[in-house]
Amino acid sequence: MKINGKTKITGIFGYPIEHTLSPAMHNAAFQALGLNYCYVPFLVHPDFLDKAVQSVKALNLTGVNITVPHKEKVIPLLDHMNDEALFIGAVNTIVNNEGKLTGYNTDGRGFMESLAENGISSEGKDILIIGAGGSARAVGYSLCQRANSLSIQGRTSEKAKRLVQDLCRIKNNSSPIEDLADLSRFQIIIHATPLGLREQDPMPIKAESLREGQIVYDLVYRETMLQKEASKRQCIVLNGLGMLLWQGALAFELWTGRKPDREIMRRALNIASSEPQGILP
Numbered sequence: 001m002k003i004n005g006k007t008k009i010t011g012i013f014g015y016p017i018e019h020t021l022s023p024a025m026h027n028a029a030f031q032a033l034g035l036n037y038c039y040v041p042f043l044v045h046p047d048f049l050d051k052a053v054q055s056v057k058a059l060n061l062t063g064v065n066i067t068v069p070h071k072e073k074v075i076p077l078l079d080h081m082n083d084e085a086l087f088i089g090a091v092n093t094i095v096n097n098e099g100k101l102t103g104y105n106t107d108g109r110g111f112m113e114s115l116a117e118n119g120i121s122s123e124g125k126d127i128l129i130i131g132a133g134g135s136a137r138a139v140g141y142s143l144c145q146r147a148n149s150l151s152i153q154g155r156t157s158e159k160a161k162r163l164v165q166d167l168c169r170i171k172n173n174s175s176p177i178e179d180l181a182d183l184s185r186f187q188i189i190i191h192a193t194p195l196g197l198r199e200q201d202p203m204p205i206k207a208e209s210l211r212e213g214q215i216v217y218d219l220v221y222r223e224t225m226l227q228k229e230a231s232k233r234q235c236i237v238l239n240g241l242g243m244l245l246w247q248g249a250l251a252f253e254l255w256t257g258r259k260p261d262r263e264i265m266r267r268a269l270n271i272a273s274s275e276p277q278g279i280l281p
């Protein structure tokens with residue numbers, strides 16, 4: 001990659017940031033299209049988030065991704081919010097349009113693209129989402145219009161109920177669920193908590209409750225016990241790398257107006273994630 005006076009800068013704000021996989025896939029995609037862009041990781045301490053966001057304007061960055069723990073706190077610092085990001089209540093992509101910053105959330109659409117590329121349709125399905133945080137909101141927003149029913153289980157039941165209320169404003173087919181003993185009625189089970197990121201984490205559900213043919217989509221990028229147990233039980237298992245790829249491809253399009261080569265991004269992601277430290281967005 002050749003940096004010169006015309007290079008456009010993009011990147012990612014997070015804390016921590018050193019495990020990010022995103023620079024590998026974006027820089028590979030810029031290079032493949034011969035675009036004079038680069039993507040840089042920025043370690044942004046929560047105390048400096050406001051200054052970091054101002055710097056997007058001050059340094060004329062083209063845009064940035066936003067990751068943990070800034071996805072919600074960044075909202076009041078922006079000039080505009082896209083409707084989807086406003087509903088979700090979290091931003092993962094900022095676009096700088098001549099000094100005006102707009103917040104987007106590409107996680108939900110990224111998730112849907114990754115389902116589609118695996119030949120999976122959510123149309124008319126009974127779907128369980130475990131977790132009620134930012135990614136559950138993004139995925140729920142994209143799924144609720146197509147699913148037959150959407151059940152949301154959250155550790156903090158008020159959060160799950162709030163998400164259900166919000167989703168029911170779009171389509172009245174969501175409900176909270178607390179007991180995960182019987183999962184047989186769900187065709188798709190989505191795991192949207194951080195459980196499994198660490199080796200010693202407990203399983204989010206009992207492995208025995210899974211049945212052959214169920215789709216288990218674990219948003220965690222690394223291989224987890226949930227994924228291993230679901231595979232053993234002949235479930236169709238997807239991990240978070242697909243969603244990571246597609247949310248990145250959509251952000252890339254927002255910044256450049258060009259469609260990236262997804263296979264080049266996927267190859268870069270696979271290489272980066274096979275390195276021992278690669279587990280965060």
Ligand SMILES: NC(=O)c1ccc[n+]([C@@H]2O[C@H](COP(=O)([O-])OP(=O)(O)OC[C@H]3O[C@@H](n4cnc5c(N)ncnc54)[C@H](OP(=O)(O)O)[C@@H]3O)[C@@H](O)[C@H]2O)c1
Pocket residue numbers: 107131132133134135136154155156159192193194195197219220221239240241243244245247280281
């Ligand atoms: N593949 C991708 O592109 C992608 C994109 C975004 C996120 N992710 C992954 O998705 C996961 C969730 O991310 P997020 O952004 O939604 O996080 P978040 O907004 O912090 O929400 C996390 C959710 O998990 C619950 N939770 C946290 N620790 C838990 C535990 N020990 N036991 C049970 N529930 C627990 C939280 O419950 P409380 O409300 O009670 O705290 C909350 O409902 C992470 O693993 C993240 O890496 C992947």
